[in-house]
Each structure stands twice: as structure tokens, then as C-alpha cells.
Amino acid sequence: MVTVRSFLLTLNVIFLTQPYNFSESATAECTLTGNSLENLSSILTTCKEISIANLQVPANETLALHAQNDSIITFEGNITFGYNERTGFLMTIRGNNITVVGAPGHLLDGGGARWWDGLGGNGGKRKPYFVQLRLKNSLLIGLNVKNTPKHCFRIYYSEDVILTDITYNNLDGDTQGGHNTDAFGISNSKNITITNCIVFNQDDCIAIMSGSGHVITNNFCYGGHGISIGSVGGRDNNVVKNIFIKNNTVVNSENGIRIKTNYNTTGIVTNVTFDDITIENITDYGFLIRGDYLNSGPTGNPTRGFELSHLNFRNIHGTVQSGGTNVYVLLSNGVASNWTAEDIKIVGGLKKDVQCLGIPSDCGLSCKDHNGGPSQYLSLFLLSTLIFLIVLR
Template identity: 50%
Template structure:
């Protein structure tokens, strides 16, 4: 036996094939039953009106996205990708792309009318990690986290820049609800709505993010008896958004916001409000006097930046007695539009509505 043949044979026997290569949508159910619990999703076309349904996964499954994943066009209000399971690892490999093709649906109306538009991805994960996803052009809401626990989402890029000129609307980046102990770190979001928003749940961290072109970082909108508590938003840059940071509670509804911290937030070229906390929120715009709604133990620390001259640096409009135990440290400049404030805790150093 020649030395070359021996080495070649040895190399061939050393090759290990792992994972179920899912490149045909019809094989989805077989992939979820893969005995080695490793699904490689590569260059997959998801048919129009169908969901890439990654629910019912075996515990300890690895989902690996590689290549280009695309979706057929149909007007519908479903979800393009769903993920559900325990001890799940989701990996976006270098060079992959999850392309929603949102421009086919965009009409400037988002979820408020016009074409029926699907959401992009919804996850319900426990004791799991999602790393390195690159998402492009969601038709509307992009990355929704619901009923999750002990979840870490990291190094995510949400690129909906095209929506700015092509009618993208309600293209929210991350949304968290009914979840506990969720951390989202090292993300970049280009979109036309909230970069991040949480509407219920506890022990949420949103950190090390860059938000461009959207509506800012939000708590809410709050109502329906929901409670948000123990949230930390830190080390974020908010650039070219309509708002910097905001808390919005809906008029006439109940719930609570407790123990929320905004720390080390830099904003630049904000068009409307640097910091806005309002208790009379409607989707169509604020109306009337604010409704009593507890916003307790709020910390604003090292929140800084610039608002356009036509905008307002700080607006607080909450029912008297709603705000309790606030700590405030901000330096926001530029805005010249002055608005009256309501419900600000006494002796709090807020230059409300001022330059």
C-alpha cells in the first residue's frame, strides 16, 4: 500500500458527518426527529404562507443557520419562523442570511392596514442561547420573545434599512413579553419602530446595542394589567431615532412598571423626544390627562445626547402620585420645543421641556 493511499484512507475515515441538512422544506418534520439533535438549515426556501416551524424540538437540539434562507410571498398575518424548546442552541454561521423580503409587503401602513403582513420570528425558549443571527427586511415585527425563561440572545444584526425608503412600518426590532431572565446583548438594529420594547415580564437586560433609524428604546406600551419589573437597559447608542428612551402607559388601563434602570445611554440626532414618559399613550398619539399607573424605582443614569431643535429634550406626563422613588441623571441638549410636565416627583432635578 502506498503512503499516499494510506493517508487518504485515514483522512476519509476521520471525516465525521453530523447533523440533518435541511435544504428541502418537506423534510422539516424528519429534521426535528434527527437522532443527533443537530439541524443544519442551509439555502432553504420556505413556501409562501408557511412557517419554518421549529417547535416541538427535542431537548438539547442545535439549530444552525447557514447560507441564504428565504420566504415565499403571500399576504397573511402569521410568523415566518417559530422556535420553541428547552436547552436549545441556535447558531448563525458566518455569511448566512435570514432574508424576509419585507419590501414585497411594505406599504407604509405596517400592522395598521393595507397588505396583511407576517411577523418574522417568535421564540419561546427555556435555558437556551441564540447567537449570531443576521436578519434582513422583516415584513413587520422582527424578533419576538414570548414565554421564555433563562434565555440569552447575543450578537444579532437586524437590518431593515431598506424600509426607510420603501414603506417599512411597525418593523420593531426586539420585543419581550411574559418572560423571565432574558438577556439581549451586542445587537445592531436598523428599523422603523422600537429598537427594543418590553410589555410584561421580569429580569430583562438589553445591553451593548446600537439602534438606528427607529423609534427608540421603550418600556411598553403598558396596559391590560401587565407588569414590567427589574429591567436594565445599559450601554446603548440610539442614533437618528424619533425618540431616545421612553416609558408609555396606555390611558384608561392598568398595570405597573417597577425597578427599571436606563444606564449609560447615548443619543444623537433625535427628532422628537430625548426622554419621554407618558401615561396617556394611544397608538394614534397621546390624548387627554394621564391615567394613574405606578412607575416606581426608576433610575435614569448617565443618559445623554442631542435632540433636534424642533424636538423636546424631556417630557414627563404622568398622573400625580404615579411616579415614586425616581433617581435622575441626564444631560440632553438641543431641543427648543417646550412642553409642560405633569406628575414629576417633587425635588427631582428634571429640566422638563427645557433646553
Template identity: 45%
Template sequence: MVLFAVLSILLLGVGVNLVSALPNTEPVPTTVAKLEDRATTCTFTNAASASKSKTSCSTIVLSSIAVPSGTTLDMTGLKTGTTVIFEGTTTFGYKEWSGPLISFSGTSITINGASGHVIDGNGAACNGGKTKPKFFYAHSLKSSTISNLNVKNTPVQGFSINTATDLTLTHITIDNSAGDTNSLGHNTDAFDIGSSTRITISGANVKNQDDCLAINSGTDITFTGGTCSGGHGLSITQGSVGGRSYNTVANVLIESSTVTNSQNGVRIKTVYGATGSVTNVTYKDITLSNISKYGIVIQQDYENGSPTGTPTTGVPITDLTLSNVKGSVRSSATGIYILCGDGSCSNWSWSSVSVTGGKTLTSYTNVPSGISLG
């Protein structure tokens, strides 16, 4: 029995050695395969390659890309968690078309700019009553960030934020000041927001010829620490609220920002004859300087790019707070202009609101009770 036991142990030992000597036929772990399939960092120098191979990379570097005319730098449908870095100078060929020049979508996407980079939209080439391409679609971006981008010369609107959720934009510089001469710049909104929720824009530095911020529709939106110059102000607008299929603006905080050398400072405009709502909007700690038309303007008569002079009540403006909104307008401007429909503006709270200068200090119709305009 003892001999049998010893032989069994020896045989078992041989068996173990034989098994260990055989080649490993197990499949490679799935995680390793994924890492091999998706390179850590890809650097692209042309738009076609970047768009074609974008899902193979966890980090994408767009290095001094010259995007051909009539082409979108297509970064839509990125894999979850992708990082994209703009490096060097990104340029765009000229063509009369609607764009966009750049488009992103995805979840947990990080977009930023390397030190010294520039994204030049070639806006001057698109002037003269031509169809102009929109600049940057941030559509269907979820739980994502866009930061430290240096943009100049957008042909028309800059960042179109639509159907986005939990999107943060920080330290975006948009310099369209070249459009101030020779009537080059038109409709150069910096940030257009529509049908989106939980959007935060902080530390923006904007020089343009239209709205610095234009909230068309959406909820839970914050704009803070912004510097706006040359445009139409900080706006709840939609070309205006009431002109689309989704016409709700709610829970908006616009704070700690300056508006200088602009047509308007604080602005809310709703569409004549339309329906929708603007509710729970706060402007706080806003400084105005050298405003040429209206320091504060709230109107419910917007139609086809110009006011009718007759307000309608289909888009009520309720729970509006202005706190510490101060500054000056030019001698030819109006300090505060309010044109509300009968009963369609209510529950407003204004404190430390002061606009000086202007040919007319205040002009108003149907201001909610309890609001003193001086």
C-alpha cells in the first residue's frame, strides 16, 4: 500500500509537470484585446484621418489641422471617456455653406486646448450676404467638459449647445474683434443654448458682434465669471423664446460678469404671439459699461428680428431676480426698458439695480408690482 501511494504521488507530480509544459491555449483576456484595439494616444494632422479613426483612440491630438472647405471636423460618436486636444493652429478652407466647421458628441468627453493653440474660423472670408457655416456643434454631449479653447473669427454663431446634458465649458476665449471693421461680423453669438439641461459656462472671454450668451431653451443653466465686449449682451432669447418646438427656459443663474461696449447689457426677449415660459432666472453681480442701446431690456414683442411695439402674453416671465446689476449706458441709450403684456410678467425681485446715463432713464409697460425703477 505504501509503495502504491508513493507511485501515485510521483505520477501526479509528473502529470502536473506535463500540464505545465503544454502551451497556453486560453484566449487572451478581453481587456487586453480592447487596449490593443484602442490606442492610448493618436495624433492626427488631417481631418479625414481624424474622423475615420476617432473611435480607435482614447486620446486624440488634433495637430495643426487644415480642414478642407465644406468639410466638418467630425468628432461625433466618440467612445465614452475620450479626450481630444487641439494643438497648433486649426484652420478652415472657405466655402459658402451652413457648416458646422466642428462637431462633437459622446459621453464623458474631455475637450481642451494645448498651450499656444488657436482655432481660426476664417470668418472674414464668409462675409457679404453669403451663407456662413456655424462654428462648433456641441450637440448630444453628456457629462462632458470643454476647456481652455482659444477661438477667433467664427463666421457666425460660435458654440451651439443643443440636446446636451451635464456639460461644462470653462475658460473659452472667443475673439471676433476682427469683425468690428468693414461690417464683417454679424450674428456671431458666442454661446447658443437650446433644449439642454445642467449647462455651466465659466470664465468665458468674448469679443463679438452679437449675443455673448443666448439661452433659447433649457433648464439649470449657469453662466459665471464672463467678460463680454462688443456684442448684444447676456440674453434670454431665442431668436427668441417662443419661436421653437421647445420653449421653456427655467432655473438660470447669470452672475459675476461684465458687459462692456455692447448694444445691450441684460436682455430677455420673447416672441410676439408665441407660447412658452421663462421662469426662475437670476442676474446677479453684473457690471455694465458703455452700453449703446439698452442697459436692461425685457420685451415680449419680438418678431422677425425686430420688435412690433405690442407685447403679447403667451410667454410669461416669472420669478425674475436682478441683484446688484449696475453700470452706465451711453448718452443716446435707454437705461431700463420693459415692455410686458398685461399680467404676463410677475413675481419679480430686484435689489441694488442701478443704471446711469442715457437719454431716457426708464421706459416701461406693465411692470410687476413691487418693482421700483426710479
């Protein structure tokens, strides 16, 4: 039986091998352009093939693309957004069986530098999120997004959605005060697939706060805070389960992969797999699991009210800067159970006396095997060299 999810995956392959045909563009009556949203409501009501072309969204307005079922929305040219300090979203996309496509040469430009002050959502200027998605059985493909005020894609109450071949370029934020510029945040959703995406940002590349059935594959993350489960806890939904994260690369980031649960909260993280993850030049933590997370800073006292079970870590490899930590785990006793870890090869971090608490026994993971002093490979090389010299004598 072909499920909606398998159909979407097949559709994804078709899009990747046969680029979207833009020859049949929307009619003039179904195209929103210029510097006003006055015609948006009538377009959404009467059209199922919609073009958003060279649009300047006025300040203090939201581009609310709440389309009819089975609609196709195409972004063409430059889409920009007027500036004012506010909360909420610059854009929302909602519907069932919606396809959202980026035409060649288009750009969704959030103009984030006007809001950036180094504080993100922690103070300073009020900043809007970029886009909220509430979709079912839908596909977003080929979007180019640049410089959002803070978080980019906020995925809420969505189901069976694929986001593929998306580029999120927030590199300017590295030098101009970008903060909390998470690329993809998933909450209260089922079966979200994020694949073949490229991210340059200053916070989580992908953050899964709740939900189930998510698949994260073949993505490239540069800068930011890596790929995260969490933070989990203290929300209306505090369960993350059945997550598959495979063949992703994280470069020049604060963390490689991490699981973070909020201090003094409860929740469940279960049946999560990290497989074939490459990390390079990580500054702080290559592999991080902590139960003491707070946005203001970790407490050092992990929470007891969580279950972290059936976690699988395979083929996670790469490098951490010398001032960082290769592997760090801080959990209360009894929180973790049924873990497996195979082929974890993270080297470079030289911090010693690192926290390594709460790991299930005999799971194959140990901080001591990875942290402090030379890498295991260098140690083996030195040992073999010493043996060779002794034999020569």
C-alpha cells in the first residue's frame, strides 16, 4: 500500500531528478506583485496556481499564504519585507497538499540586519520570526532564504511534510549581530522530512522540540549550534520519539550533535538514531547530551524527570578544536536506558575531567575514551613507534 508519506518521498525524487517546470506560470490574476497585499485574499480564494513575484511586503503586515487544498505557490524574483519592531511572523503558510516552489533566481530576503543587535529573542529590539508552517501532505522545494531577523522555519502542528533543497544563508549575521537564527524548528508535528538543505546561521541548524517520525538526512550545517534534539521540557508537548538523523555534516559550529532537556522539567526522548554524522572544527562540544539546560546557561544539576531511552549512535566522526570537548554527557542516574553506540570517533578536544554522568552501562559510549590528551589515533601511533624503537635496540 502506498502511504501519503511514501508518495511524498517518491514525489521528492521526481523533483530532484526532473526540475520543476516553470513554463506554466500563474496568470496575471493569480500573481501577487508590487508593494501591497490588497489582492492576496482574492487570489487565495480563486486560484490554485499562485505566483508571489517581486513583492515588497509592507511593514507590520504578514504575508499569510493560507491556500486552498492542492495549491501550488511559486516564489519568483525578490521578496522583501518592510521593517518595524514587532513579534509574530513575516510570513505564514498553511494548507493541505500544498506545493511551495522557488523559481530559478528568486530570493526570500528577510532583511535581518535591520533587527540584529546580538540579542536575538533575549531582549533588545522586538524581532519577528520569518515563517510559520502549518501544513499537511505538503512539499517545499528549492527555496532560497537570506538574513532572517531570528528563527527561519517554525514548523507547528504539521504532518507529512517534506522540505528539500532549501538554502538558508544567514552568513551576514556572523559579523552583524545575528542571534537565535535557528534554521528549522519542529514542534507538535509528525513525519517531517528535512533533506538536502544547506544552512549558514548562528543557532541550531535543526531543532526538534517535540513530535514523532521526523527524518533528517543529507543536510549541510555551517556555523550555528549544530543538530539538536531539544530543548525538550516545559512545553505543551514534551515527547520526542521515532527520529532518524543520517548522513548530515556540521562544520565550524559550536556543537556537532546534541540532546538537551530543560532543567526541572519532565519529558520523554525515545527511539532516536544518529547515524553517519560528520563534524568538523567544532568549538565547544562534538557530542553533547545534557539534562541541565536553560536558555540563560546550564545549571550543572541534571533533571530527574526525563526518560532518554533507545538512543542509537553510529558512525559519528570528526574534529573538535583543542579548547573544546569531544564527548560530554550529564544526566541524572536512571534517566537513560537502552543506548547503543558504535564507531564514535571524535578527536581534537583536549579538555580533561569532563562530566560523563548517567550513561547506561555497556552501551559502548564513554567520555574517557575521547576526551583529554592526544587522540586515540595519535596515542596508538606513539605506542607503535615506542615498540618499534625498543625492537631496534
